[in-house]
Amino acid sequence: MAFQEIKxxxxxxxxxxxxxxxxxxxxxxxxxxxxxxxxSGHRACQGCGEALGARYVLDAAMRATDGKMIAANSTGxxxxxSTPYPESSWQVPWLHSLFGNGPAVASGMAAALKAQGRxxxxxxxxxxxxxxxxxxxGTLSGMFERNDDVLFxxxxxxxxxxxxxxxxxxxxxxxxxxxxxxxxxxTGNVFxxxxxxxxxxxxxxxxYVATATVAELRDLxxxxxxxxxxxxxxxLHVYVPCPLGWGAAPADTIxxxxxxxETGIFPVFEAEHGVVTEVSRIxxxxxxxxxxxxxxxxxxxxxxxxxRDLIDRxxxxxxxxxARFGLLDDPDTSDLPGARP
Amino acid sequence: xxxxxxxSQAVARTVGLCRPAVIAAYPISPQxxxxxxLSDLVRTRELEPCEYLMVESEFGAxxxxxxxxxxxxxxxxxxxxxxxxxxxxxxxxxxxxxLPLVMTVANRxxxxxxxxxxxxxxxxxxxxxxxxQLYAESNQEAVxxxxxxxxxxxxxxxxxxxxxxxxVLTHAVEQVDLPGQDEVDRYLPAFVPQQMLxxxxxxxxxxxxxxxxxxxxxxxxxxxxxQALDEIPRLAAEFxxxxxxxxxxxxxxxxxxxxxxxxxALGSMLGTLEDxxxxxxxxxxxxxxxxxxxxxxxxxxxxxxxxxxxxxVVVVEKAFAVGAGGIVGQNLRLALQDLPVExxxxxxxxxxxxxxxxSLRRLLDVLLAGGLDPYELHFLxxxxxxxxxxxxxxxxxxxxxxHAENMLRDLGVVGxxxx
Ligand SMILES: Cc1ncc(C[n+]2csc(CCOP(=O)(O)OP(=O)(O)O)c2C)c(N)n1
Ligand code: SF4
Numbered sequence: 001m002a003f004q005e006i007k008x009x010x011x012x013x014x015x016x017x018x019x020x021x022x023x024x025x026x027x028x029x030x031x032x033x034x035x036x037x038x039x040s041g042h043r044a045c046q047g048c049g050e051a052l053g054a055r056y057v058l059d060a061a062m063r064a065t066d067g068k069m070i071a072a073n074s075t076g077x078x079x080x081x082s083t084p085y086p087e088s089s090w091q092v093p094w095l096h097s098l099f100g101n102g103p104a105v106a107s108g109m110a111a112a113l114k115a116q117g118r119x120x121x122x123x124x125x126x127x128x129x130x131x132x133x134x135x136x137x138g139t140l141s142g143m144f145e146r147n148d149d150v151l152f153x154x155x156x157x158x159x160x161x162x163x164x165x166x167x168x169x170x171x172x173x174x175x176x177x178x179x180x181x182x183x184x185x186x187t188g189n190v191f192x193x194x195x196x197x198x199x200x201x202x203x204x205x206x207x208y209v210a211t212a213t214v215a216e217l218r219d220l221x222x223x224x225x226x227x228x229x230x231x232x233x234x235x236l237h238v239y240v241p242c243p244l245g246w247g248a249a250p251a252d253t254i255x256x257x258x259x260x261x262e263t264g265i266f267p268v269f270e271a272e273h274g275v276v277t278e279v280s281r282i283x284x285x286x287x288x289x290x291x292x293x294x295x296x297x298x299x300x301x302x303x304x305x306x307x308r309d310l311i312d313r314x315x316x317x318x319x320x321x322x323a324r325f326g327l328l329d330d331p332d333t334s335d336l337p338g339a340r341p
Numbered sequence: 342x343x344x345x346x347x348x349s350q351a352v353a354r355t356v357g358l359c360r361p362a363v364i365a366a367y368p369i370s371p372q373x374x375x376x377x378x379l380s381d382l383v384r385t386r387e388l389e390p391c392e393y394l395m396v397e398s399e400f401g402a403x404x405x406x407x408x409x410x411x412x413x414x415x416x417x418x419x420x421x422x423x424x425x426x427x428x429x430x431x432x433x434x435x436x437x438x439x440l441p442l443v444m445t446v447a448n449r450x451x452x453x454x455x456x457x458x459x460x461x462x463x464x465x466x467x468x469x470x471x472x473x474q475l476y477a478e479s480n481q482e483a484v485x486x487x488x489x490x491x492x493x494x495x496x497x498x499x500x501x502x503x504x505x506x507x508x509v510l511t512h513a514v515e516q517v518d519l520p521g522q523d524e525v526d527r528y529l530p531a532f533v534p535q536q537m538l539x540x541x542x543x544x545x546x547x548x549x550x551x552x553x554x555x556x557x558x559x560x561x562x563x564x565x566x567x568q569a570l571d572e573i574p575r576l577a578a579e580f581x582x583x584x585x586x587x588x589x590x591x592x593x594x595x596x597x598x599x600x601x602x603x604x605x606a607l608g609s610m611l612g613t614l615e616d617x618x619x620x621x622x623x624x625x626x627x628x629x630x631x632x633x634x635x636x637x638x639x640x641x642x643x644x645x646x647x648x649x650x651x652x653x654v655v656v657v658e659k660a661f662a663v664g665a666g667g668i669v670g671q672n673l674r675l676a677l678q679d680l681p682v683e684x685x686x687x688x689x690x691x692x693x694x695x696x697x698x699x700s701l702r703r704l705l706d707v708l709l710a711g712g713l714d715p716y717e718l719h720f721l722x723x724x725x726x727x728x729x730x731x732x733x734x735x736x737x738x739x740x741x742x743x744h745a746e747n748m749l750r751d752l753g754v755v756g757x758x759x760x
Contacts, residue, residue, distance in 0.1 A: 070538040072408060080549055088545035093538035095411045096438070096547025098430055101404035104396060108363060108408030108416070109538065111392035115362035115414055121540055123412075139404065142397030 003033040003067065004091075028060045028221050035062035035091060042089040043081040047250025049214045049240030049257060050078055050155040054126065056214070057153050057238065058092060060221040064228035065122045070109060071095070074102035074127035074136055077162040077242075078155060100135035102127045103143040106150040114149070122228060123149065129156040129170035133195045137169075144204035147232040151224070154197065154235070157242035165245040169195040172265075173317070174310045175297045177245070182300035187310055198271075201235040205274035212268060213239040215257035219280065223270065239266050247296025259291040264318035267325040282327045288315045343518050348480035348510045349374030351517045352445060355484045357388045358525040359443075359491050361417040362532075363409035365394035365402040369424040370457045371507035372447040376419055399424035403431040403444070410440040411546055413539075415491065415532040418442070421507055422449035425463045429470070432500075436471025436562060438547050439536065441494035442501070443487065444472075448608070448659075449507040450692040454745040458693020459507040461607065464636075465660035465668050471562050473501040473569055474637040475589065476607040480510050480517050482634075485588030488520065489576050491529050496572060498535040499565050506609040508693070520584060528583055566638035573635055591640040592647055593632035596622060600629030602709065603651040605673060607633045610657065610689070610696050617701045626709065633669065644676040655685040655708055657701070657721065666718045685713050689721035696721065727751055 021030075028034055037058035044051035062069055070093040073079045079096060082089040097105035106125035113121050127136055132154035143150055159177050160166040167177040173191040176182055180189040201209045207230040212220040220238060227234040241248060241256045248256055260266040261280065265288060268280035289311060292298040301307045322328050344351070353375045364383065366376040382388040392409075396402045399420050406416040420428060425446055435442050446464045450456040464474055475490060477483035483505040490501040505511060536546060550558055570591065577590040595615050597603060604614050611632045618628045631647055631654075633640075648654055654677065656670040665671070667686030674684050687704060690696040700722050707713055731748050735741045 068540045070412060070540065083545055083548040085548035085550045085554065088548050090545045091543060093540060093543040094545045095408065095538055096434075096545075096549075097404065097407070098434055101400060101407075101431060104365075104401035104404035105408035105411075107394060107396070107401075108365060108405030108410075108414075109412040110408075111363045111365070111394055111405065112409035112412035112414030112416075115390045115392045115409075116412075117390070138397055139401045142401055145397070146395065148394075 004036045027218050028063045029056060029217070034059050035067060037062055037090065037092045038082060039089045039091060041087070043084065044077070045242075045244045045250070047243040047253045048077075048081075049242060049253045050128070050157055051081065052253070053155050053214045053220065053238045053240045054078055056217050056220050057126070057224050057236070058124065060224035061122070061124050061151065061228060062092065064225045068121045069093075070121060070123055072097045072102050072106045072109060072123070072125040074125070074131035075099040075162070076128035076131050077157070078126065078128065080162055097125075099131055101139050102131055102136055103150070103152055104139040106152065107143045107146065107148040110149045119149070122151070124151045124153065126153040126155065128161065129154055129158060130160045130168040132156075133169040133197045141200075141204070144201060144206050144233045144235070147206060149231050149233070151227050151234045151236065154237045155240045156237055157240050157245060159242070159245050161242050161245045170197070172314075174301060174314065176300060177297070187307065188297070188300060191313060198235070198237045202271045202274050204233070206233040206235060207231070207273060208234040209271040210235075210269065211237045211239070211266065213257040213261055213266065214241070215254050215261065216268070216280070219268070226270070245297070247299070248294055252294050256291065256294065259286060262286050263288045263291045264322040264327055265291060265314070267321045267327060269325055276325065279325045279327060281329065282322070285328065288318050342521065343516055345514060346517050346519070347374065347512060347514045348483060348505065348517075349447075349512065350378050351480055351484050351519060352487060352505070352511075353378035353382065354519060355487050355525075356417050356445075357382045358520060358522050359417075359488060359529055360388070360415060361391060362414035363392050363394065363406065363416045364418065365396050365405035365409070365416070366418045367396055367399045367402045367420065367424060369399070369421045371449060371459070371511045372419045372421045372424070372445065374511060375445060375447065379417070399427040400431055403428040403435065403442075406442050406444075407431060407435050407438065407440055410442055410534070411438070411536075411538050413532070413534050413537045415495075416442055417444070419445035419447065421447045422451055422457075422463045425467060426451065429467065432467055432470040432472060435500045437558075439498045439562075439565075440500060441498050441532075441534075443490045443494050444500070444502050445487070446502050446504045447507040447511045448504050456692040457507075459509050460659040460691045460693065461504070462660040462691070464502060464504045467502075468637055468668065471499070471566070472637065473499060473566065473635070475501065475503050475635055476633065477503065477505040477510065478593070478609060478611045478632060478634070480505075480513060480515055481586070482588045483510055484517055484519065485580060485584070485586070488525055488529060489580055489589050492576050493569060493572055495532055497565050497568055499562075499569070504608065509609045518586065524584065528580065570638050570640055570643075589634055591635045591643050593634060594647060595630040595632070597629035597631060597647065600627050600651060602626070602628045602653045602655070602705070603631050603648055604628065604705070605631045605633060605654060605656045605669065607636060607658065607669065610659070613696060613698055614657070614701060617698050617705065620702070621705060628705065636669070639672050639676070641676040644673065645680070648677060648682060649680065651682055653683050653685070653708065655687060655704070655713075657687045657689045657696070657704075659688075659690045661688045661718070683715045685715050685719065687719045687721050694722065
């Protein structure tokens, strides 16, 4: 498909104006010719991290494949806000799959392309965290196990947003959702291990696994491009705040995505064949409270008296991540994410 | 070429001749031999180019076929029973997206209690899924129907299920005339998708549709099925001309012309019925058999036409709508409304119980003697005494235990006899 000339957007966190960069170094979004895979005018909420993430992911994938790409999409917010007929926002060949079968549909697409000798065309599948870690988990694990040539992208907004903000297997401990309300003496979602899909994906020893957030969009683009260099199953877990579901200000989407990494709650890393190869180090460590406070889904932790016990447990989880992934090691030499050579 | 061959092997080889580019399947008895053979054909490169996906479930199998078909490949899958039910959500998706998939259903009962033997409950439960349903009477027909199914699916861009009785056909070794590759190629041209994911012409397949057009979209699915009523006989005729034998079509008629009493059935039971009818004819009774080869779309007008001279019609079917009655029977009543015909519903052969000539003969004798109530649902060879005992038991005991086990014990099949 043709790349479109589009207006420039100023984006990102610490990323200074792409437009000042040499054209070749510009982000995909900052180039004049980008595919505009997900056009504006869709019906996502203001400040939707998922819409932002999807646009960056698909445009980067389109660029990496020179426009030779087809996409499958599991049911969820992304599908629903982008395709109310006849107003499809997709400029890429796009197929609706069910809620639970996105990975299998994508496997079929990849198999068809292989049989047709069209392996120049690549397959990307995308889903929310519910479609990924819960209902689609079986087909996803199957896709990993067969090492099918698919990039699967999970947009993790930590709940079933499309059906009204219920808990998913990726909902964090203590968070309030529509069915984990802090009522009757309970404290929101229960504490537990949760379902850590990036690590489960790594356990399949697939060629490439990465996590990213919408706060570091260059890094996100870089990971998509990196993923497209591999053949076989690849998994990208993108942290995407959901202002509506989290009770956060639309203007805070990027801030929350940055804080979740800087607290250590969400480790940002890359892994190849089951081994971690890169981690994004924390540059300015902040306590988890800074991240929790702006979100109404955690408001019950900050009542009178505040639930210090729960906040401490969340902090302990973050500290565990920091230790496990070495997120604070050698902070001085850390480079800007995505800008690594 | 004539060969003495197992039904599954014959079907697998024929599917191979149809040149699917992607096969995705999950094993379940009695479908397994079909997909095992196909995996061999792919491994030995007799079938090439073809990708065989070892998926993690039936839901994954059909989903992979959906993706592959949308990406422009001819696809194939096969399943049975619980597997078909596990696919249910994707079945409706495939037809709603208008994808020309072909699937073999090796018909098997649905649990619980678990039972691997043949009846039609699986396919019948999916009768409203928007898939065409063709039923094979013999292994020859099963083979021939697959070739026709691909033509049909691709000419109308809709999914087609070829149903063949599990074990009775899939595991039966008999003589089958297997088509040659040239012949199949002549009948079945290469797949040209009517809609496809193509980077040169990006389309959104499966956008969300609200109340303003959903009815129309669904109506179009119905309209396509109605078109299939014309297409199926046309394809069958073309097949007969090219291959020199007739298979498929909407209906089959056996000694129907002057028949007072007609037995209607699907699948492998038809041969047995024809034998029974022959012996009754020898005794001067005017009976005939109407075989339903295509259950979805429902050939209402053709059936009405075929049965317009009958006085009594008895449907013998291997499935039923629990709590309502016979499924084929209900459809038949719709087709025959206002005609002076009496329709009798008989459920037979559930969970693999043999439908014998003797039982069918007894049934017809009772019917002809006026001993069958047209408003009741009947069960061939139902052990009513056994059922009564169990009903009694559940009335009088607080915790009577699982029905199936109780009844088996009554029969002395397991355990230590009656409780
Ligand atoms: C089999 C099935 N069960 C339930 C649903 C209803 N449903 C649609 S989207 C959705 C939640 C989606 O959550 P997620 O995958 O996290 O995506 P999000 O909307 O949060 O982006 C649910 C439960 C469905 N479509 N299919
Ligand atoms: S509910 Fe959340 S994920 Fe869904 S569109 Fe709104 S912001 Fe995006």
